Amino acid sequence: MKRLIFLFLGMVMVLAGYGSAHAFGNYLDTFNTQYPTSQFPNVNNVKNCGLCHLNAANPGARNAYGLAYASSRSFSGIENLDSDGDGFTNRAEITNNPPTYPGDAASKPAPVVVTCTSFTYSDFAACQSNNTQTRTVVSSSPAGCTGGSPVLTQSCTFVPPTNTCTSFTYSDFGTCQSNNTQTRTVVSSSPSGCTGGTPVLTQSCTFVPPAGGSTSVTVTAAEGTGQITVETLTGGTNLTNVTAISSSAGSIVQNGKPTGFAFNNGLVSFKLNAVATGGTAQVKITLPAAIPAGSKVYKTDATGFHEYSGATISGNAVTLTLTDGGNGDSDGAANGSITDPVGIASPVAVVSDDDDGGGCSMGGRSATATALADSAIMFSPLLIIAAARFLRRRKVETEK
Numbered sequence: 001m002k003r004l005i006f007l008f009l010g011m012v013m014v015l016a017g018y019g020s021a022h023a024f025g026n027y028l029d030t031f032n033t034q035y036p037t038s039q040f041p042n043v044n045n046v047k048n049c050g051l052c053h054l055n056a057a058n059p060g061a062r063n064a065y066g067l068a069y070a071s072s073r074s075f076s077g078i079e080n081l082d083s084d085g086d087g088f089t090n091r092a093e094i095t096n097n098p099p100t101y102p103g104d105a106a107s108k109p110a111p112v113v114v115t116c117t118s119f120t121y122s123d124f125a126a127c128q129s130n131n132t133q134t135r136t137v138v139s140s141s142p143a144g145c146t147g148g149s150p151v152l153t154q155s156c157t158f159v160p161p162t163n164t165c166t167s168f169t170y171s172d173f174g175t176c177q178s179n180n181t182q183t184r185t186v187v188s189s190s191p192s193g194c195t196g197g198t199p200v201l202t203q204s205c206t207f208v209p210p211a212g213g214s215t216s217v218t219v220t221a222a223e224g225t226g227q228i229t230v231e232t233l234t235g236g237t238n239l240t241n242v243t244a245i246s247s248s249a250g251s252i253v254q255n256g257k258p259t260g261f262a263f264n265n266g267l268v269s270f271k272l273n274a275v276a277t278g279g280t281a282q283v284k285i286t287l288p289a290a291i292p293a294g295s296k297v298y299k300t301d302a303t304g305f306h307e308y309s310g311a312t313i314s315g316n317a318v319t320l321t322l323t324d325g326g327n328g329d330s331d332g333a334a335n336g337s338i339t340d341p342v343g344i345a346s347p348v349a350v351v352s353d354d355d356d357g358g359g360c361s362m363g364g365r366s367a368t369a370t371a372l373a374d375s376a377i378m379f380s381p382l383l384i385i386a387a388a389r390f391l392r393r394r395k396v397e398t399e400k
């Protein structure tokens with residue numbers, strides 16, 4: 001009995017195996033017709049149960065390709081489908097070399113490697129300290145390519161960035177000048193070691209002329225000789241600090257004081273306000289009496305007396321042409337005001353040796369002239385004696 005049972009089971013197994021093999025054989029014939037080995041030599045790689053079933057070794061449920069075939073019963077009818085959804089059509093997988101399973105998404109042709117041959121680039125970045133600059137690839141072609149040899153760097157000449165000042169600390173603004181501006185200076189700047197930048201050094205303001213000034217001020221000469229009048233002519237609004245000073249005052253540096261001259265009326269100092277910054281101005285100084293010929297105008301500063309050429313003498317007045325911060329401005333700064341200690345040096349009186357005595361001249365005699373005159377005076381008695389002798393001799397000869 002047992003033997004009968006084993007025999008039965010053996011026949012069932014053989015028949016089952018035959019049925020499976022027979023079914024596979026039918027499909028395979030059809031498959032071979034669609035994909036002949038003669039045309040696709042490697043197609044045999046996928047000619048097994050795994051073509052249509054999830055498990056090649058133990059064929060059970062169909063995979064996606066098997067299901068598609070079961071539905072259509074036509075290999076040609078499903079070859080343009082991508083049954084397993086791996087991105088390749090069933091035909092592309094089967095005819096690929098090597099072929100892959102159209103029902104197994106994990107089995108698919110290796111991607112085709114295309115090397116990029118053309119590129120578009122970003123702009124080059126700033127030149128770096130190593131004298132190179134770089135750019136990046138924006139796009140490349142052909143589509144889907146990889147690699148290639150994009151040119152991403154080039155040589156350049158690195159220029160160190162200038163360290164420009166961006167922040168400043170300032171002094172206070174100075175007083176408002178006659179041009180309605182006031183200035184300040186940079187005390188410090190940052191970042192450290194910077195240069196340049198655009199500090200704001202001036203601003204508008206409203207100039208207010210100094211109070212108490214006048215266009216004409218009269219003071220008594222320091223030497224008591226009379227009145228000295230200082231008046232503005234052009235280029236300044238008013239005068240302040242008009243002061244008469246002795247030329248020998250302790251406040252006046254005596255270096256350079258001319259010899260043979262005297263400041264008969266002393267000096268007069270004044271401040272001329274509201275001169276255009278750096279501009280020129282004219283001031284007229286009228287002295288108590290006519291200014292002697294040969295007089296010179298002197299100005300004084302911290303180093304002493306200096307003859308001033310920017311002056312015109314006429315009668316008892318001298319007109320000074322002055323420049324703010326320059327000629328004639330003893331404060332030395334183009335600051336809208338002119339400070340001007342000035343005096344007229346006249347030749348000193350020289351007592352002559354004339355017989356009538358007591359006379360004097362204003363230095364009009366030269367040293368040579370004086371010497372000749374003195375000689376003439378010295379020898380005059382001898383001339384008288386000689387003349388007397390000459391006349392006496394003539395008288396004797398006549399009497400003979």
Ligand SMILES: [Ca+2]
Binds near residue numbers: 083085086089102
């Ligand atoms: Ca596929």
Ligand SMILES: [Ca+2]
Binds near residue numbers: 100102103107
């Ligand atoms: Ca596949």
